[in-house]
Amino acid sequence: MVVTDDPPILKLGVDDAIAGLVLSTEAQWNQTEEDWRIFLRDGVVFGIRDGMRLVATAALLPYSGNNAWISMVLVSGTHRRRGLATRLVDACLETARKNGLTSWLDATPDGAAVYGPLGFTPTLQLRRLKLAKPMRTAAAAPATATLDSLRARDRRATGLDRTALLSAFAQRPGSRIVSANGAIALVRDGRTARHIGPLFADHAAAALTLVNAIAQSDDRPLLLDAVASQAAFLEGLTASGWTIERPFQRMRFGPATAGAEETPFAVAGPEFG
Structure with missing residues (x-):
């Protein structure tokens, strides 16, 4: 019998949302308890405990078309450099393999250096941007749009049916779906800042106009994860x-899936794709 001192990998449940939030807050991430509940309810979250304390996590969130998103790869500062993150990502990949799923993730530069040798292929690049002090004005807020409109545009841009995710976002207090001049976006609360995304538009000028209108109707810090190839949007x-604030590299493990019909201007977040 092989004896190992490695702590066991556990599957977490919805009662672990607060413990997960403690980890993401330690990392100064923007996730809320409601975000954690999405992963715990609709996906699979693996964790490692030290006694009763949750010290490491990784989540696998299935989407349509045999795709899944790996995220919430977190290790407490007291337990880093012990291989816990690698073990948890391996557990996600093994679950995806057993279910015939192509896995995706958005990696930091350090993470990309780890995931590349595991067999992940780089795809598009993202840039996390922050507006620390929006200038709220008396200008009219952008028009409200429907969830169906956002869902249809999201499917064109991702090739995925993410109705459950977008519905969960839209139903939260403080969330709104807004549109103007062919652009549409979802705005939702985060732990420390409101998040804009996904954001779709026919051209950069429309995307910028909508973002500016959102900023003028909000007084909390704003975050946005822009697609780096949308150069005019980033410059604006x-x-x-x-x-x-930082770059992210989108990466894929497994066969390519159906291509998208358009490129978004901003995504739902590196944890959701």
């Missing part, structure tokens, strides 16, 4: 006071 954001 930084010119209007947004600052780039």
Whole structure:
């Protein structure tokens, strides 16, 4: 019999939402308890405990078309450099393999250096931007749009049916779906800042106009995860006071799935795709 000191990997339940939030808050991430409940309710979240304390997690969130998103790869500062994250990501990949799923994730530069040797292929790049102090004005807020409109545009851009995810976002207090001039976006509360995304538009000017209208109707810090190839959009954001906080590299493990019909201007977040 092989004896190992490695702590066991456990499947977490909805009662672990607060413990997960403690980990993401330690990492200064923007997730809320409601975000954790999505992963715990609709996906599979693996965790490692030290006694009763949750010290590491990784989540696998299935989408349509045999796809799944890996995220919430977190290790407490007291337990890093012990291989816990690698073990948890391996558990996600094994679950995806057994279910015939292509896995996706949005990695930091350090993470991309780890995931590449595991067999992940880089796809598009993202940039996390922040507007620390929106200038709320008396200008009219952008028009409200329907969930069906957002869902249809999201499917065109991702090739996925994410009705459950977008519905969960839209039903939260403080969330709104807004549109103007062919652009549409979802705005929702985060732990420390409101998040804009996904965001779709026919061209960069329309996307920028909608983002500016959102900023003028909000007084909390705003976050947005822009697609790096939308260069005019990125340039317009930084010119209007947004600052780039960090890059993300989108990566895929497994066969390519159906291509998208358009490129979004901003995504739902690196944890959701």
